[in-house]
Amino acid sequence: xxxxxxxxxxxxxxxxxxxxxxxxxxxxxxxxxxxxxxxxxxxxxxxxxxxxxxxxxxxxxxxxxxxxxxxxxxxxxxxxxxxxxxxxxxxxxxxxxxxxxxxxxxxxxxxxxxxxxxxxxxxxxxxxxxxxxxxxxxxxxxxxxxxxxxxxxxxxxxxxxxxxxxxxxxxxxxxxxxxxxxxxxxxxxxxxxxxxxxxxxxxxxxxxxxxxxxxxxxxxxxxxxxxxxxxxxxxxxxxxxxxxxxxxxxxxxxxxxxxxxxxxxxxxxxxxxxxxxx
Amino acid sequence: xxxxxxxxxxxxxxxxxxxxxxxxxxxxxxxxxxxxxxxxxxxxxxxxxxxxxxxxxxxxxxxxxxxxxxxxxxxxxxxxxxxxxxxxxxxxxxxxxxxxxxxxxxxxxxxxxxxxxxxxxxxxxxxxxxxxxxxxxxxxxxxxxxxxxxxxxxxxxxxxxxxxxxxxxxxxxxxxxxxxxxxxxxxxxxxxxxxxxxxxxxxxxxxxxxxxxxxxxxxxxxxxxxxxxxxxxxxxxxxxxxxxxxxxxxxxxxxxxxxxxxxxxxxxxxxxxxxxxxxxxxxxx
Numbered sequence: 425x426x427x428x429x430x431x432x433x434x435x436x437x438x439x440x441x442x443x444x445x446x447x448x449x450x451x452x453x454x455x456x457x458x459x460x461x462x463x464x465x466x467x468x469x470x471x472x473x474x475x476x477x478x479x480x481x482x483x484x485x486x487x488x489x490x491x492x493x494x495x496x497x498x499x500x501x502x503x504x505x506x507x508x509x510x511x512x513x514x515x516x517x518x519x520x521x522x523x524x525x526x527x528x529x530x531x532x533x534x535x536x537x538x539x540x541x542x543x544x545x546x547x548x549x550x551x552x553x554x555x556x557x558x559x560x561x562x563x564x565x566x567x568x569x570x571x572x573x574x575x576x577x578x579x580x581x582x583x584x585x586x587x588x589x590x591x592x593x594x595x596x597x598x599x600x601x602x603x604x605x606x607x608x609x610x611x612x613x614x615x616x617x618x619x620x621x622x623x624x625x626x627x628x629x630x631x632x633x634x635x636x637x638x639x640x641x642x643x644x645x646x647x648x649x650x651x652x653x654x655x656x657x658x659x660x661x662x663x664x665x666x667x668x669x670x671x672x673x674x675x676x677x678x679x680x681x682x683x684x685x686x687x688x689x690x691x692x693x694x695x696x697x698x699x700x701x702x
Numbered sequence: 703x704x705x706x707x708x709x710x711x712x713x714x715x716x717x718x719x720x721x722x723x724x725x726x727x728x729x730x731x732x733x734x735x736x737x738x739x740x741x742x743x744x745x746x747x748x749x750x751x752x753x754x755x756x757x758x759x760x761x762x763x764x765x766x767x768x769x770x771x772x773x774x775x776x777x778x779x780x781x782x783x784x785x786x787x788x789x790x791x792x793x794x795x796x797x798x799x800x801x802x803x804x805x806x807x808x809x810x811x812x813x814x815x816x817x818x819x820x821x822x823x824x825x826x827x828x829x830x831x832x833x834x835x836x837x838x839x840x841x842x843x844x845x846x847x848x849x850x851x852x853x854x855x856x857x858x859x860x861x862x863x864x865x866x867x868x869x870x871x872x873x874x875x876x877x878x879x880x881x882x883x884x885x886x887x888x889x890x891x892x893x894x895x896x897x898x899x900x901x902x903x904x905x906x907x908x909x910x911x912x913x914x915x916x917x918x919x920x921x922x923x924x925x926x927x928x929x930x931x932x933x934x935x936x937x938x939x940x941x942x943x944x945x946x947x948x949x950x951x952x953x954x955x956x957x958x959x960x961x962x963x964x965x966x967x968x969x970x971x972x973x974x975x976x977x978x979x980x981x982x983x984x985x986x987x
Contacts, residue, residue: 480823502717504823508725512816513736530712 441542445566448544449491454580454611457488457548458594459559460603463634463641464550467607470629478631480642482507482519484551486633490580491545491566499528499547521551525562525570533568542566546579552633552641556596582615589613601653604630608654625650725820726813726841738809739844748803749852750778755788755807757896757928757935758799760860760875761908762889763917766952767860767873770921771799772896772929773944774936784936789947791956793818796834796861797949801894803853810841810855831863835876835884843882854880858893862951870910873951896928896935903927906984915967918948918959922967923981938968 432440453469455477466488468477477496478488481503489496503524511519528547536542543566551560561573576594578586589610598606608628612621625647633641645653716732726737734740753775760769771788774781782804789799790811798814800807817837822828829837838859845855859876866872875887890908892900903924912920925946929937938945945964950957975981 474826476826479826498718498720501720501824502713504820505717505725505728506713508816508820508823509729509733509736512725512729512812513733527711527713531718534712 438537441536442567445536445542445544449546449566449579450581452490452580454578454582454586455488455490455548456576456578456586456590456607456611457550457561458576458590458598458603458607459556459561459596460598460600461556462600462636463552463632464559464561465600465603465607466548466550466629466631466633467604467611468629469611469623469627471627476629478629478644480631480640481524481549482511483516483639484553484633484641485519485521485524486550486631486642487547488550488579489545489547492543495543496545496547499531499543499545502531503528503549521549521560521562525549525564528564529568529570531568532564532566536567548573548577548579550633552635554635556635578610582611582613585613585615586610600632604650604653625654723821723824724837725817726837728820729813737844738806738813739841739848741848743847743851743853745851747852752853753777753782753786753804754934755786755801755804755894757892757894757900757925757932758788758801758858759892759897759900759904759921759924759928760799760858760887760890761904761912761917761921762870762873762875763912763914764869764910765872766862766914766917766950767875768914768917768921768948768950769797769799769858769860770918770925770946770948772925772936772946773939774934775804776934779933781936784939784942785944787947789949789958791815791949791958792834792859792861793822793828794955795828795864795951796831796859797951797956798838798860799858799893800855801857801897802855803848806845806848806853807855807857810845810857814838814841830865831861831874834861835859835886838876839878839882839884841882842878842880846881849880856880856893858891860951862953862955864953872953892924892928894928894935896925896932899931899935900924900928903981907982914950914952918950918964919967919970921948922946922964922971926971926975927981938972940968940972 455468457464457466466478466486470477475493479486479500481487487500487503506527507519507524528549532543545566547564549562553559561577563571563573563577576590578590593606608623612623628650630645630650632643634643637643721728729736755775756772758771760767769789773785775783775786786804789797792798792815798811800811818829818834838857842855857878861874863872863874875891877885877887877891877893890904892904907920907923926937928935943961945961945968948959948964
């Protein structure tokens with residue numbers, strides 16, 4: 425077995441890189457993304473209120489990530505820039521989750537093969553559609569692979585256990601309350617011992633892409649809204665949690681829709697078009 | 703063009719480079735041709751060839767601010783458009799109205815909207831109201847070359863100050879000059895060709911204890927007075943049901959009044975002017 429000094433076969437090189445990235449990702453706490461009847465729910469175990477794992481990218485598109493913060497933050501900002509530039513030079517409707525997932529896939533793929541170290545991240549790009557059938561959830565891994573997921577994704581340390589559980593328990597048309605309760609229960613289960621921790625609102629970062637919301641569909645759930653939903657979830661779990669109280673953060677508030685000229689799709693009711701003909 | 707490449711290939715390096723939270727600065731580095739201020743000004747003045755927007759008024763009331771604009775754009779002595787909208791949502795707690803060269807102004811407002819939203823998404827918090835006003839000033843400063851060729855953009859910016867606890871100071875108004883000078887206005891202000899007449903009306907009608915409805919009525923009255931005296935300002939077009947655009951910003955956020963709502967205020971104004979064509983008589987003493 426004599427080999428030139430420093431030679432590593434391509435197979436071994438890729439495997440080493442993949443192992444390295446996987447290890448980094450598995451160290452972090454998990455994120456769950458799942459579709460519910462009126463949108464897409466993102467739940468992360470995250471003690472920080474300032475360093476987000478879940479963020480808004482554009483009107484219908486959100487981003488969730490696990491792994492190394494500086495690396496996925498870099499990708500998130502690039503995504504916001506891409507979406508805003510595209511929306512500004514074309515139209516807001518021309519920004520799609522698919523484009524963004526493609527750009528991320530190319531970027532992660534190039535970094536994986538060409539840079540000295542792969543990104544230790546796994547991300548989800550989700551776009552809420554007009555109907556539940558049009559919802560799109562893309563999962564992107566450290567090597568640039570893209571998977572078009574249906575219904576749910578789990579990433580991070582407990583990803584395998586959570587995915588297995590979701591395969592059994594997720595179904596289309598869950599209410600927000602039920603979906604949140606399910607995600608929180610699965611995130612709180614220890615992957616090795618199976619012990620159940622009960623996660624409180626302060627340990628969680630939760631956001632939704634709400635189908636019915638005008639223009640910008642992304643909204644973070646404030647700690648109050650979360651506690652309320654979780655409390656109901658443990659009870660009879662019938663209410664789907666409409667009418668959240670306004671939070672202090674801008675993305676936690678309920679806001680009125682802007683006019684179409686301002687880039688929104690909603691115009692306050694005006695006269696019928698034939699009334700304005702000259 | 704850059705967005706096309708980005709849609710099919712990997713993200714260009716500029717996207718992944720750590721930089722500021724400003725969309726306009728990112729554009730300046732990456733796609734400067736998309737910035738309104740980076741174009742070569744025309745060799746001759748375009749005062750009558752380009753549509754110009756006219757009168758915008760804004761006034762405060764306890765707990766918020768109202769902004770209204772007429773619906774006319776003129777091209778020299780022609781009416782270029784009778785249903786143009788010149789008052790826009792800037793973000794959830796501010797609005798911007800435009801007078802001057804309409805094409806450039808609308809482009810600037812779009813950039814301003816993206817700028818505010820971009821900052822909010824990158825940083826997770828919104829800019830302060832003054833920060834927003836200053837960003838707008840910078841964009842106008844970049845347009846000075848165009849302004850010298852008759853394509854001036856003169857916006858009026860107003861918003862709800864979330865950090866202010868005194869209701870009387872919560873609605874705030876900023877005006878600008880063509881060089882990007884930014885001035886905070888108190889109580890009320892107006893810009894555009896009919897602004898002098900509108901301001902005269904505002905001066906006589908404004909009260910510090912206005913309700914929101916009073917403030918809207920006052921704004922509509924002042925636009926009516928501007929249209930009464932200035933040929934470039936459009937009055938309410940009853941036949942086509944074209945009324946001024948009225949936006950209100952309070953702690954509940956930005957809201958544009960529907961045409962039906964504005965129509966009711968217009969009806970009040972017109973009914974009263976049947977008796978007093980000059981508007982509500984002010985007491986002499």
